[in-house]
Amino acid sequence: MGIDLVKNSEKLFGLYKRFHGNAIPGKGVGLHLVKTHAESLGGRVEVASEVNQGIEFKIYLPNGHD
Secondary structure, eight states: OOOHHHHTTTTTOTOOOOGGGGGGGOOOHHHHHHHHHHHTTOOOOOOEHHHHHHEEEEEOOOOSOO
């Protein structure tokens, strides 16, 4: 479905934030947990989205060999 990142980028990883009402089930904690865990390990999350097209998340974690 995609998310308007211009309008929602500040809220995207917020706890209990949802963007599609009841169209997609959930509690609004998943993205928050993924970003929090990735960053705690020294990684990051990148997002690309187009409304009515879809959304792509890239999760980068350190390989432990640096």
